[in-house]
Amino acid sequence: MLGPIRPLSLALADACFVHWPVSPARVRATVPDWTEPDTVAGSAWVSAIALTIDRFDAFGVPLRENVETVALRTYVTTPDGQRAIHFLSADVNDRVAADAARTLFRVPTSHAHVDRRTRGDRTEVDARRRDGSGANLAVAFEPAGNPATTAPDTLASFLVDRERYVATGPLGTRLVGSVGHPPWTVQPADATVTDRTLLDAVGLDAPDEQSLVHYSPGLEMTLDAPRPL
Numbered sequence: 001m002l003g004p005i006r007p008l009s010l011a012l013a014d015a016c017f018v019h020w021p022v023s024p025a026r027v028r029a030t031v032p033d034w035t036e037p038d039t040v041a042g043s044a045w046v047s048a049i050a051l052t053i054d055r056f057d058a059f060g061v062p063l064r065e066n067v068e069t070v071a072l073r074t075y076v077t078t079p080d081g082q083r084a085i086h087f088l089s090a091d092v093n094d095r096v097a098a099d100a101a102r103t104l105f106r107v108p109t110s111h112a113h114v115d116r117r118t119r120g121d122r123t124e125v126d127a128r129r130r131d132g133s134g135a136n137l138a139v140a141f142e143p144a145g146n147p148a149t150t151a152p153d154t155l156a157s158f159l160v161d162r163e164r165y166v167a168t169g170p171l172g173t174r175l176v177g178s179v180g181h182p183p184w185t186v187q188p189a190d191a192t193v194t195d196r197t198l199l200d201a202v203g204l205d206a207p208d209e210q211s212l213v214h215y216s217p218g219l220e221m222t223l224d225a226p227r228p229l
Contacts, residue, residue, distance in 0.1 A: 016191060017049050069089070
């Protein structure tokens with residue numbers, strides 16, 4: 001018997017996570033008012049993720065390959081105490097993928113210029129909005145250290161492994177979607193962020209704190225469309 005077909009299946013590769021600690025008050029202004037910022041030791045977090053979507057399938061039908069994306073997200077809890085991701089934005093270099101994310105999953109997605117270049121072991125990603133806003137994110141990164149599966153109850157797991165995401169539907173409907181994937185395999189990385197104006201565009205000033213960086217070779221992920229809470 002065939003298993004259920006997920007609305008969206010992704011093969012993710014070459015992912016760089018850049019995380020900044022921020023005050024919960026700054027995050028609260030950017031998330032749905034029915035959620036609360038999720039914190040560790042009193043600090044909320046915002047993350048930028050630059051990655052390649054090697055394969056993008058919808059309802060079992062292959063749609064796109066080699067889609068470059070940069071996503072901004074933060075971390076929240078729902079009224080029933082579930083931990084979740086809230087996507088602040090996603091910039092992708094493919095219009096079909098952008099439309100699918102916006103329509104099916106209520107993620108605020110922009111069709112953007114996202115350029116990826118490799119120079120030896122170092123990768124450079126530059127995401128630039130097409131709308132003339134000047135909102136960009138540029139990061140250069142290189143894996144370092146030993147890869148390992150994220151362990152439960154660690155900061156890495158808090159920032160990387162989440163089983164659900166939240167969104168807001170028409171008339172303010174509270175929406176929660178599920179995320180399916182094995183634990184991420186991550187390792188430290190050396191990274192330099194030279195432009196963070198995408199954070200300004202979502203209502204967060206670029207944090208002054210030093211960032212925490214993770215690199216992952218990627219994994220297979222499925223997403224369900226969000227449903228009313």
